[in-house]
Amino acid sequence: MRYMFGKGAKRKLDEDEEGLEGKTLEAPVAGGGLGVTPEGLSKVSYTLQRQTIFNISLMKLYSQRPLGEPSLERRVLINNMLRRIQDELKQEGSLRPLLLPPSPPPDDPMDEGFCEAPPSFGVLSAATSTQVSQPSALLMPAIAPPPSPHPMVPPNCQVSQACPGRLEACLAPLEACLTPASLLEEDGGDSAFCAVSPPTPPLSPPPVQPPISAPLSQAPPSVPVPVFSSSLSDMELSPPTAITRTAAANTTTMTTSPAPTPTTQPLPPTPTSSPRDCRTTGAKPEAAAVFLVEGRCAELRPMDTLPAVPPGGLVDVSSSPSCPPSSSSPFLSDLALDDVLFADIDTSMYDFDPCTTAGGGTASTGGLAKVSPVVTPDDLLKSLGAPYSGPAPQVSANQPFKIDLTELDHIMEVLVGS
Amino acid sequence: RMCPGGDMQWCFSQVKGAIDDDVAEADIISTVEFNHTGELLATGDKGGRVVIFQQEIENKNQPQFRSEYNVYSTFQSHEPEFDYLKSLEIEEKINKIRWLPQKNAAQFLLSTNDKTIKLWKISERDKRPEGYNLKEEDGRYKDPNTITSLRVPVLKPMDLMVEASPRRVFANAHTYHINSVSVNSDNETYLSADDLRINLWHLEITDRSFNIVDIKPANMEELTEVITAAEFHPHQCNTFVYSSSKGTIRLCDMRVSALCDKHSKLFEEPEDPSNRSFFSEIISSISDVKFSHNGRYMMTRDYLSVKIWDLNMENRPVETYQVHEYLRSKLCSLYENDCIFDKFECCWNGNDSVVMTGSYNNFFRMFDRGHRRDVTLEASRENSKPMQVLKPRKVCTGGKRKKDEISVDSLDFNKKILHTAWHPQDNIIAVATTNNLYIFQDKVN
Numbered sequence: 001m002r003y004m005f006g007k008g009a010k011r012k013l014d015e016d017e018e019g020l021e022g023k024t025l026e027a028p029v030a031g032g033g034l035g036v037t038p039e040g041l042s043k044v045s046y047t048l049q050r051q052t053i054f055n056i057s058l059m060k061l062y063s064q065r066p067l068g069e070p071s072l073e074r075r076v077l078i079n080n081m082l083r084r085i086q087d088e089l090k091q092e093g094s095l096r097p098l099l100l101p102p103s104p105p106p107d108d109p110m111d112e113g114f115c116e117a118p119p120s121f122g123v124l125s126a127a128t129s130t131q132v133s134q135p136s137a138l139l140m141p142a143i144a145p146p147p148s149p150h151p152m153v154p155p156n157c158q159v160s161q162a163c164p165g166r167l168e169a170c171l172a173p174l175e176a177c178l179t180p181a182s183l184l185e186e187d188g189g190d191s192a193f194c195a196v197s198p199p200t201p202p203l204s205p206p207p208v209q210p211p212i213s214a215p216l217s218q219a220p221p222s223v224p225v226p227v228f229s230s231s232l233s234d235m236e237l238s239p240p241t242a243i244t245r246t247a248a249a250n251t252t253t254m255t256t257s258p259a260p261t262p263t264t265q266p267l268p269p270t271p272t273s274s275p276r277d278c279r280t281t282g283a284k285p286e287a288a289a290v291f292l293v294e295g296r297c298a299e300l301r302p303m304d305t306l307p308a309v310p311p312g313g314l315v316d317v318s319s320s321p322s323c324p325p326s327s328s329s330p331f332l333s334d335l336a337l338d339d340v341l342f343a344d345i346d347t348s349m350y351d352f353d354p355c356t357t358a359g360g361g362t363a364s365t366g367g368l369a370k371v372s373p374v375v376t377p378d379d380l381l382k383s384l385g386a387p388y389s390g391p392a393p394q395v396s397a398n399q400p401f402k403i404d405l406t407e408l409d410h411i412m413e414v415l416v417g418s
Numbered sequence: 419r420m421c422p423g424g425d426m427q428w429c430f431s432q433v434k435g436a437i438d439d440d441v442a443e444a445d446i447i448s449t450v451e452f453n454h455t456g457e458l459l460a461t462g463d464k465g466g467r468v469v470i471f472q473q474e475i476e477n478k479n480q481p482q483f484r485s486e487y488n489v490y491s492t493f494q495s496h497e498p499e500f501d502y503l504k505s506l507e508i509e510e511k512i513n514k515i516r517w518l519p520q521k522n523a524a525q526f527l528l529s530t531n532d533k534t535i536k537l538w539k540i541s542e543r544d545k546r547p548e549g550y551n552l553k554e555e556d557g558r559y560k561d562p563n564t565i566t567s568l569r570v571p572v573l574k575p576m577d578l579m580v581e582a583s584p585r586r587v588f589a590n591a592h593t594y595h596i597n598s599v600s601v602n603s604d605n606e607t608y609l610s611a612d613d614l615r616i617n618l619w620h621l622e623i624t625d626r627s628f629n630i631v632d633i634k635p636a637n638m639e640e641l642t643e644v645i646t647a648a649e650f651h652p653h654q655c656n657t658f659v660y661s662s663s664k665g666t667i668r669l670c671d672m673r674v675s676a677l678c679d680k681h682s683k684l685f686e687e688p689e690d691p692s693n694r695s696f697f698s699e700i701i702s703s704i705s706d707v708k709f710s711h712n713g714r715y716m717m718t719r720d721y722l723s724v725k726i727w728d729l730n731m732e733n734r735p736v737e738t739y740q741v742h743e744y745l746r747s748k749l750c751s752l753y754e755n756d757c758i759f760d761k762f763e764c765c766w767n768g769n770d771s772v773v774m775t776g777s778y779n780n781f782f783r784m785f786d787r788g789h790r791r792d793v794t795l796e797a798s799r800e801n802s803k804p805m806q807v808l809k810p811r812k813v814c815t816g817g818k819r820k821k822d823e824i825s826v827d828s829l830d831f832n833k834k835i836l837h838t839a840w841h842p843q844d845n846i847i848a849v850a851t852t853n854n855l856y857i858f859q860d861k862v863n
Contacts, residue, residue: 049750053696056754069506069532072594072613073644073663074759077700080642084696 054085426845427861428808430801432486434461434471435854437799447850449837453517453525456841459487459848460527461855462512466496468529468582470540485846487857491540493582496531508533514599516608518621526585528608532595535610537586537621543579547571591617591627598648604655611648611660614641618672630678631660631670646761647707654713661718665702669729685716685727687734697749697758705761710770711842717773719764722746724775724785739785739792742777744815744826757831765840776835779824780851781811797835797849797856807861 057078436445444465451460459471472490499508510531518526524541549571553559594613601608609630610617616631631648635641644663651657656672668681689698701721709716715736718725722743725735741762745752752758757778764775776782777794785792794811801808814823837850845860 050696053750053753056750060756069504069595071759073646073703074756076641076644077663077703077759080699081696084699 050085050088054082057081057085428795428847428858429861430803430806430808430856431846431859432857433799433802433854434469434487434489434857441853445853447837447853447855448511448513449515450839450848450850450855451515451517451527452839452841452848453527454519454842456843456846458490458517458525459839459857460515460517461848461850462495462515462529463853464509464511466494466498466510466512466531468493468495468512468515468527468538470580491580491582493538495529495536495538495584496534499533513596516599516601518601519605521605528599528601530596530599530610533589533592535588535596535599535619536584537588538582539585540580540582543581544576545573546576548574586621586624588619588624588627591619594644597646598660600648600650600658602650602655603653607655609648609650609658611645613644616645616648616658616660616678628676630672630676632677632679646704649707649709649716652709652711652713659707659709659716661704661707663703664699665704665720667704667707667716667718667727683729683732685732685735687725693746695749697753700753700758701749706763708764708766710766711768712770715770717764717766719762719775721758721760721762724764724773726773726787737787739773739783741775741783742781742813744813745778748826752831755831757834760834761836762834763837765838767840767845768843774838774840774847776838776849778831778834779829780833780835781813782835782838782849795858797851797854797858799854802856805861808858 061075061078061082435447436442444463444467446464447461448464449460449462452458453460457473457475459473461469461471463469468491469489470491471487473485473487475485495512496510498510500506501508508531512529512531514528514530516528518528518537520526524539527538527540529536529538549569551560551565551567551569588610592610592612592615594615596610596612598611599608600611606622607618607620610619610627611631614632614634615629617627618630619627631645633643633645642664646661646663648658648660651659657669658672658678659667659669661667665686667685669683669685670678670680671682672678674680674682689702704718704720706719707716714729716727716729718727718735719741722745723741724739726737726739728736749758762776764773766773771788772784772786774782774784780797781794782797783792783794794813795808796811809822812820812823813829814820814825819825833851835849835851839848841847847858849856849858
């Protein structure tokens with residue numbers, strides 16, 4: 001975080017990076033393409049640089065930002081970088097088709113989330129929850145959707161009178177909100193679906209119990225409902241009226257002058273402490289938020305390392321025979337797994353940050369303390385390869401990917417409240 | 419009193435803020451803006467507060483004329499909010515402050531965080547009515563039946579009290595983060611821009627706004643470009659520009675159509691192939707756009723340079739100034755530590771002859787357009803003796819480092835000057851380091 005200083009210590013540039021840059025970036029690039037190797041620049045060092053930048057970009061995109069919502073511009077730029085590199089790799093023919101889960105269903109027109117293309121490996125996508133539907137496509141059969149607030153409640157489910165003319169929030173067809181009947185049944189009839197709920201008053205905080213929201217955002221009932229939105233869906237349009245003031249600053253003067261007539265909407269009393277405690281961030285809450293409601297973070301802590309997808313639901317990346325059919329396949333879909341997994345990646349990119357972490361006290365700093373990296377590429381392959389064969393590895397707070405299916409069931413039971 | 423630059427020397431005048439090296443995050447300055455006369459200087463910070471300084475007008479006839487800025491008003495503009503739906507906190511950080519031209523005794527400004535814009539009225543009270551016969555000594559109201567005479571209170575002077583009150587709250591119109599606010603020359607409307615949309619507001623109407631630009635793609639997976647800044651033309655109330663993360667600027671005319679998705683002009687400079695790199699796009703992203711006071715030019719700031727555009731020429735800027743070209747070979751590191759995403763602002767002086775922008779290591783740069791001269795200065799406590807003349811700084815890019823030069827590798831990338839402002843008439847500048855506000859003036863001889 002840029003503002004975390006040492007005490008006046010001058011910050012030096014990274015020597016390693018400088019060495020890399022000195023060799024490569026200085027050299028002019030002849031011709032048009034990004035990757036045309038200029039004279040004097042060896043192909044190897046160019047490739048190395050490109051790989052480095054690719055890895056850095058991946059880490060940036062999927063690592064946790066502690067404060068609020070990450071910048072959309074930054075993520076767009078990093079995403080563009082990754083796409084460019086991928087295109088280049090494609091052109092060079094060094095990509096092997098990767099076996100992938102089905103591509104995401106077409107976006108709900110009301111879905112304003114910036115869906116980053118998911119990484120190619122199912123576990124990572126589960127852990128990072130950036131993928132809208134791929135894990136969920138496999139998740140749904142395995143687990144009933146938890147009746148927890150979904151960060152991406154379709155805006156049309158909560159149309160409010162105070163909607164200030166923002167057309168998106170007010171005009172969506174109601175059917176986008178409807179839960180497929182099959183899911184309703186799976187869930188045991190919990191009333192936690194927004195299917196036909198009337199518009200909720202915009203400024204009242206949601207009830208402590210998970211508010212009415214379907215864990216879905218997509219329309220077509222035939223497609224398994226995605227439980228997790230993409231990592232940028234926090235950027236999207238939720239009914240603006242869901243924003244609740246935590247203080248009545250709008251209506252008070254700062255000095256002793258006579259009180260002015262308030263020009264804002266009436267503000268409901270809101271809890272000021274609990275939201276902060278349970279603050280999640282944009283990139284990660286998709287998986288975590290499924291399980292977390294403000295005010296309930298504490299009781300859900302044991303499961304805060306739960307990945308979105310159980311091992312059983314993971315794509316068996318190493319052996320599935322199908323290729324991604326869609327033309328709009330995620331930008332990483334064509335990369336060979338090897339290229340990414342076995343590259344020298346700092347595994348801190350695999351951190352999984354739910355709302356609260358082992359050090360709950362970090363909430364005050366907005367913080368999502370990083371879980372220390374533990375998954376090596378080899379581990380990933382092992383866990384992907386045979387989810388049910390052999391003993392399931394023990395789960396610890398530092399190993400979000402190695403989770404016992406029985407523990408998962410237990411967690412789900414707690415959530416469903418049975 | 420406008421000196422054309424060139425031989426102009428800058429002196430330290432004042433510094434505001436804590437001396438402590440330990441920066442409280444809430445104190446980080448996030449915006450700086452002079453009002454239209456320059457008498458008031460407003461800052462916003464990460465903690466949602468606005469501090470307004472007022473210039474004390476000393477005797478201008480004295481040769482050693484110096485005017486100081488002192489705190490005039492402080493208020494909490496925005497509070498943190500929590501979006502329950504997305505489980506996200508909405509920062510209270512003030513992204514922008516824009517003053518309205520003064521129409522009466524009170525001052526008005528717009529301040530905005532990521533989601534909500536507020537119109538604040540700042541007014542003075544220096545009289546108070548006295549002489550009511552309605553209350554007892556202890557303040558209790560008298561029984562009306564006991565009051566037998568009519569006493570009209572008189573206004574008596576009192577210590578000056580400056581009050582800030584929110585007059586309008588413009589909320590719930592932005593899904594994405596607001597990056598710009600710009601008051602129209604008609605003084606009735608203003609625009610607010612977020613990453614994907616620009617809205618037009620009337621200052622009197624808070625419950626609705628018009629969307630005039632929308633670049634959100636139908637499929638968000640196709641999003642590759644965002645809006646980074648927007649501003650109204652200083653004289654033509656139908657014209658505004660907005661810049662993008664791909665280094666383009668679009669000029670739009672609101673008379674053409676209600677939705678200004680089609681630009682009237684597109685300003686873009688073709689890429690220099692010799693400078694092509696992985697980071698070309700990122701460093702081309704425009705962090706600030708400002709019209710000149712005369713309305714004939716606009717200035718854009720991207721990561722490494724400042725460009726001046728003639729509004730009549732779209733295919734390339736008329737002037738380009740390198741702010742810190744020595745960073746070009748460090749882009750990978752700057753990408754890794756996120757510095758490459760820093761959003762530097764830029765500003766014009768009163769007669770559009772000099773432009774200024776910030777850099778790292780608490781350096782800031784001025785480019786004198788007429789004299790083709792530029793200078794690097796530093797805002798630091800070490801150079802903070804009263805009237806101390808600022809010595810030009812130089813960054814050594816390689817080879818032998820001369821005395822007083824600083825090498826690129828010694829630059830402190832945590833000390834960045836993102837926000838600067840220039841007095842609309844005089845040579846007084848406000849430069850914000852992380853948590854301090856420096857005020858410099860030209861040397862008066």
